[in-house]
Amino acid sequence: xxxxxxxxxxxxxxxxxxxxxxxxxxxxxxxxxxxxxxxxxxxxxxxxxxxxxxxxxxxxxxxxxxxxxxxxxxxxxxxxxxxxxxxxxxxxxxxxxxxxxxxxxxxxxxxxxxxxxxxxxxxxxxxxxxxxxxxxxxxxxxxxxxxxxxxxxxxxxxxxxxxxxxxxxxxxxxxxxxxxxxxxxxxxxxxxxxxxxxxxxxxxxxxxxxxxxxxxxxxxxxxxxxxxxxxxxxxxxxxxxxxxxxxxxxxxxxxxxxxxxxxxxxxxxxxxxxxxxxxxxxxxxxxxxxxxxxxxxxxxxxxxxxxxxxxxxxxxxxxxxxxxxxxxxxxxxxxxxxxxxxxxxxxxxxxxxxxxxxxxxxxxxxxx
Numbered sequence: 521x522x523x524x525x526x527x528x529x530x531x532x533x534x535x536x537x538x539x540x541x542x543x544x545x546x547x548x549x550x551x552x553x554x555x556x557x558x559x560x561x562x563x564x565x566x567x568x569x570x571x572x573x574x575x576x577x578x579x580x581x582x583x584x585x586x587x588x589x590x591x592x593x594x595x596x597x598x599x600x601x602x603x604x605x606x607x608x609x610x611x612x613x614x615x616x617x618x619x620x621x622x623x624x625x626x627x628x629x630x631x632x633x634x635x636x637x638x639x640x641x642x643x644x645x646x647x648x649x650x651x652x653x654x655x656x657x658x659x660x661x662x663x664x665x666x667x668x669x670x671x672x673x674x675x676x677x678x679x680x681x682x683x684x685x686x687x688x689x690x691x692x693x694x695x696x697x698x699x700x701x702x703x704x705x706x707x708x709x710x711x712x713x714x715x716x717x718x719x720x721x722x723x724x725x726x727x728x729x730x731x732x733x734x735x736x737x738x739x740x741x742x743x744x745x746x747x748x749x750x751x752x753x754x755x756x757x758x759x760x761x762x763x764x765x766x767x768x769x770x771x772x773x774x775x776x777x778x779x780x781x782x783x784x785x786x787x788x789x790x791x792x793x794x795x796x797x798x799x800x801x802x803x804x805x806x807x808x809x810x811x812x813x814x815x816x817x818x819x820x821x822x823x824x825x826x827x828x829x830x831x832x833x834x835x836x837x838x839x840x841x842x843x844x845x846x847x848x849x850x851x852x853x854x855x856x857x858x859x860x861x862x863x864x865x866x867x868x869x870x871x872x873x874x875x876x877x878x879x880x881x882x883x884x885x886x887x888x
Contacts, residue, residue, distance in 0.1 A: 523887040526599050526609040526627065526634075527557040528620040530588055532579075533572050535562060536774070537718075538798050539615050539641040542673075542695045548573040549876035553883060556602065556609070558595050558623065560587035578602070592619040596626025603631060610887045613637045614663065617684075618649075621663040622656070628666055635886035638667035640677040641695075643816075644722055645793040661685055669886055671879070673796045674817025693879060694820070695798050696872035701775070702805035704863050705782045706856075711739045711847060714784035714808075716777055716799045717791075719747030724790035724813070727836050729756050731790075732765055734840035741766045744780060781806045786843055792833045794818050801870050804828065804862035809846050809855050811839065821869070825854075827862040 527547075532540050547555045555575040561568065564583030571577070580595060581587025603609050612634050614624025621638060628636040642649055653660035664670070664684040671693050672678040678690045717723045725743065732741055743753070743766065750768070757766045772780060781787065787803035788811040796817035803810050804821075810828040812818050822828040829846065831839045846855055 522552060522554040523611065523883065524554045524556070524607060524609045525611045525613055525883060526603070527555060527575070527613045527615065528591075528595055528599070528623040528627070529557060529559050529615045530591065530618055530620045531562060532557060532559040532577055534566075538643065538695055538796070539639075541774070541798070542639075542641065543575075543615060544573055545696065545698070545872045546876050546879050547575045549873065550574065550880050550883070552880075556606075558591070558599055558602075560591040560619065562587050588619045592622040595620075595623030596628075596630055599623070599627045600630040609634055611635045611637055611883060613639065613883075614667075615639045616641050617660065617663045618642075618653075622659060625659070625663050625666055635668045636666060637882065637886055638663060638670045638681075640670065640672040640681060641795055642677060642680075643793065643795040643797075646680055669882060671882060674820050676816045676820075677795055691878075691882065693875055693882070694817075694870055695796055695801075696870045696875040697798070697801050697805045697866055698872055699805060699867060702778050702781075702802050704805065704807045706807040707785050707809065707859070708783055709847070710783075710785055711736075712742060712784045713739065713786045713788060713843060714742045714744070714781060714803075715787065715789045716744045716772075716781075716802070717747075717789050719743070719745050719749040719753060721749060722792050724792050724833050725749065725753055726756055727790040727834055727839065728788060729753060729760070729762065729766060730836035731839040731843065732762050733760050734837055735843060737765065739765070739843070742769060742780070742784065743767065744769045744772050744777065746771050777802065778806055781808060784808060786811065786846055788812065788839065788843070790831065790833050790835075790839060791815060791818075796820070800828070801866055804859075805866045805870075807859050807863060809859055810862065811842050811846070821865060825858065827858060827865050829858075 561579035561581040581590045614621040664686040670690045787808040794816035813833040824830045
């Protein structure tokens with residue numbers, strides 16, 4: 521009989537971010553496990569129950585943003601009822617120490633014989649994450665102290681787990697890249713800078729727009745993504761008379777992003793915080809030079825002049841200078857060497873097949 525794993529995730533397909541992609545990529549590669557996932561419904565158009573890939577998905581709530589709270593307070597009880605009705609679970613897997621983590625904690629308390637795996641995928645500034653959970657501080661910290669095993673996608677998040685009181689094994693297993701989709705193509709020499717990002721303050725796209733002021737007029741910026749900062753960014757573009765040089769593409773399906781990356785010369789996202797940064801890894805996989813800030817989990821894979829280039833957040837002039845330097849003909853051979861090393865790094869350390877194998881080992885330990 522297959523080991524049964526109940527997963528808690530605040531959102532799930534078709535609503536996707538790094539955590540949701542990771543769950544799908546991993547579970548679809550592990551047919552020897554039986555996965556059930558509990559999530560917030562969030563949209564009325566989403567079915568309450570469906571099968572996605574190798575996972576049966578249950579959505580709780582009425583189809584609005586407040587469903588996250590319903591997940592946090594009711595999700596554990598719902599899972600316990602499901603275990604009683606459909607068969608027990610050997611592992612409860614909470615993805616991120618948030619609403620989903622609170623649900624997984626409650627399930628663990630209701631079914632104490634179940635092993636509790638906590639995955640840390642947080643990309644927001646950790647101080648702000650802790651601030652949001654202030655009213656539930658004692659429960660929030662208990663997510664860490666009650667877990668039997670913690671998987672973090674970066675050293676940055678592994679250190680956070682220990683600061684939050686975890687004394688159990690903490691293993692670093694990063695997110696990955698689908699190398700069949702993100703094929704190495706090299707860069708175009710067209711002075712097109714690209715970023716794929718949620719348009720939120722923490723991702724620092726205002727810095728990237730400001731950097732355009734200090735670049736010649738033949739340098740263009742393409743911004744792929746949606747988010748709450750769209751209006752503010754458009755106002756900034758208008759203020760600095762960059763309308764002809766900055767293009768807001770909007771939402772692009774994941775399947776089409778490799779094609780957009782392949783048409784650019786440089787990738788940058790001057791984020792102010794980052795749990796790992798899959799967008800950087802995807803750009804590295806297709807062969808783009810990557811400029812990023814030395815924050816959070818980025819330093820796990822990006823080293824100055826080896827696999828990319830580092831510029832601090834909120835430094836638009838320094839960012840513009842680095843972009844110009846990387847497009848100079850005199851630096852082409854050096855840039856190409858770095859790009860090749862970056863691709864090899866992704867192949868060796870950020871391949872979803874290898875990552876799924878590591879997660880299978882963790883689940884097997886907890887099932888045993």
